[in-house]
Amino acid sequence: MENLDWKNLPFGYMKTDYNIRCYYRDGKWGDLEVSQSDHIDIHIAATGLHYGQEAFEGLKAYMGKDGKVRLFRWEENAARFAYSADGIMMARFPVGKFREAVTRVVQLNRRFIPPYGSGASLYIRPLLYGSGAEVGVKPASEYTFIVFVTPVGPYFKGGIKPVDMLICRNFDRAAPKGTGIYKVGGNYAASLRAGMEAKHGGYASTIFLDAKRKKYIDECGPANFFGIKDNTYITPKSESILRSITNMSLIDVAGSLGIKTERRRVPVEELSEFSEAGACGTAAVISPIARIVDPDRNKVYKYCKDGKPGPVTMKLYNKLVGIQYGDVEDEFGWITIVE
Ligand SMILES: Cc1ncc(COP(=O)(O)O)c(C=O)c1O
Numbered sequence: 001m002e003n004l005d006w007k008n009l010p011f012g013y014m015k016t017d018y019n020i021r022c023y024y025r026d027g028k029w030g031d032l033e034v035s036q037s038d039h040i041d042i043h044i045a046a047t048g049l050h051y052g053q054e055a056f057e058g059l060k061a062y063m064g065k066d067g068k069v070r071l072f073r074w075e076e077n078a079a080r081f082a083y084s085a086d087g088i089m090m091a092r093f094p095v096g097k098f099r100e101a102v103t104r105v106v107q108l109n110r111r112f113i114p115p116y117g118s119g120a121s122l123y124i125r126p127l128l129y130g131s132g133a134e135v136g137v138k139p140a141s142e143y144t145f146i147v148f149v150t151p152v153g154p155y156f157k158g159g160i161k162p163v164d165m166l167i168c169r170n171f172d173r174a175a176p177k178g179t180g181i182y183k184v185g186g187n188y189a190a191s192l193r194a195g196m197e198a199k200h201g202g203y204a205s206t207i208f209l210d211a212k213r214k215k216y217i218d219e220c221g222p223a224n225f226f227g228i229k230d231n232t233y234i235t236p237k238s239e240s241i242l243r244s245i246t247n248m249s250l251i252d253v254a255g256s257l258g259i260k261t262e263r264r265r266v267p268v269e270e271l272s273e274f275s276e277a278g279a280c281g282t283a284a285v286i287s288p289i290a291r292i293v294d295p296d297r298n299k300v301y302k303y304c305k306d307g308k309p310g311p312v313t314m315k316l317y318n319k320l321v322g323i324q325y326g327d328v329e330d331e332f333g334w335i336t337i338v339e
Contacts, residue, residue, distance in 0.1 A: 001113050001151075009153030011283060015029070018108040019148035024091045025132070029145075032101055034108065038148065047140040048129030051227045054185040055084035056127040058282050061106045061149075061338060062114045064326030069338040072324050074102055076245045077126070081184060085128060085184035091138040093128055101147045102126065106338050112151045112241055116325065119154030160317065162290035162304045163204035165220055165279070167268070168194045169296050172211035173218070173240070176230035180218075180240030187242075195221050204287060205279065210238060211266065217266040219244075223281035225266070226250065227274035228277035228312045232260040234274075246280045246320070253319050259312060267284075268294070271301045276310030285324075286317045 021033045042288070047053040055078045062070045079097040085092045102124055106113070114120030125148055132142030171194035174180025174187050193207070198206040201204040205221035217225050217236045224244040226235040233254040235247055251261045272276070276319070277289040288309035303310065322328030323335065 002115075004151070006114040006120040007149070007153060008157060009114070009120055009151055011123075011152045011155065012150075014112075015110040015148045016112045016149050017107065018150075019146060019289065020105045020108075021143040022093070022097065023125045024143035024145070027099060029091070029094065029275055032097065032104065034104070037323050040144070040146070043131060043133045044119055044127070045133035045135055047129045047134050047138075048126070048131060048144075050106055051130070051134075051137055052184065052186040053088055053130030053140060054127065055088065055090065055129075055183055056125060056184060056185065057080060057081045059102070059124045060152075060324070061113060061122040061124060062325050063113050063121075065116045065324060066325060068203070069106060069110075069115075069327055070123075070324065071102065071106070071295070071336045071338060073245055073249065073334045074099060074336060076248070080243065080245070081126060081128065083184040084184055087179060088184055089237075090128055090130060091143045093126075093145050101145070103338055105147050105149050112149065112306065114151050114153075120151060122149050128171045152283075155287070160286075160288065160309060160314075162225070162288040162307060162309055163279075164202065164291045164293065165205055165289055166201060166203040167199045167209050167292060167294040167296070168198065168206040168208055169214055170194070170197075171208075175211045176239045178239075178240060181242065183242055191221060191257050195258060198271075211240060215267055217268065217271075219277035220287075222283070223279035223287065226280060227266065227270070228276040228310065229274050229313070230260075231258075232262060233312070233316070234262045234264070234266060234270075236266045237263045244281055246282055246285060248333075249320055249334065250280055250286075251317050253316055253323075256331065257315055257319065268297075272299075273319060274303065275299075276313045277301075277303045278309075278313050286313060287323055288313050 130140030
């Protein structure tokens with residue numbers, strides 16, 4: 001794809017050559033099927049449409065300087081995908097098939113993998129939904145798996161730039177003991193209104209607090225939160241947030257750089273003690289936070305001097321991104337090369 005403006009691609013959908021599908025019927029998964037269509041034929045009574053039986057994943061393939069294509073921690077996405085399926089009573093998609101499907105969809109769409117140095121990558125979106133017909137509220141007996149890819153530009157077009165976040169007390173994304181720990185569509189529907197309000201106010205995202213007591217930080221829209229204080233990386237422990245693979249990786253990267261780590265409840269008041277803060281997830285790896293505004297408490301927490309991300313944030317970011325693109329040795333065994 002010589003004439004694509006890779007650097008300026010949005011985080012949006014672009015049709016690629018192929019996607020892969022697989023169907024669960026009569027209690028078992030069939031063979032992977034390759035499709036050129038980006039549409040599906042779906043039963044009008046499919047549980048995925050009515051009762052939200054739908055889960056998805058998001059991971060990326062990166063082109064290295066050496067021309068090798070790297071997948072980052074696909075095993076973790078496969079495991080989380082199975083966990084999400086269990087959480088809303090869908091048939092699990094087997095890990096072996098997940099690997100095969102992800103590898104093949106990348107191979108088949110090789111011409112859409114952005115070149116090294118563009119900061120862009122190939123976003124991989126596996127999804128699973130109840131495709132069997134039911135009218136009563138119960139799990140379907142048939143499921144459909146699809147994986148498609150789309151090239152996405154660098155999250156920050158003009159280089160990494162700190163963003164502002166809004167603390168949200170009017171909306172909850174997920175309840176404790178609810179489905180917040182699963183990557184299921186319903187959580188995202190529940191977060192849309194809050195997210196849009198934040199965007200209209202000029203914020204990158206909402207920071208959700210724990211739904212029960214509104215006392216602790218949960219997460220930042222579609223990303224986990226971390227704060228830095230006393231050379232320590234601190235990230236919330238909560239039963240209603242998604243276990244971010246980027247966050248898990250940053251914890252290990254921090255350890256390797258001599259930065260201490262804590263995963264524990266983070267009370268809102270502690271925001272005043274952090275020297276740096278950020279949101280982490282596959283899309284941006286890290287979005288450094290410039291300011292967190294808490295309108296209900298009339299508070300503004302500031303984390304950036306001269307509009308620049310802090311030094312600990314940048315150390316973590318550079319090492320993790322370096323591993324993903326193959327510029328830094330993969331000491332953790334996180335990379336799978338797609339031949
Ligand atoms: C709600 C939510 N939290 C956190 C994350 C970050 O997870 P990961 O690092 O696995 O992409 C995501 C997705 O990217 C998300 O949707």
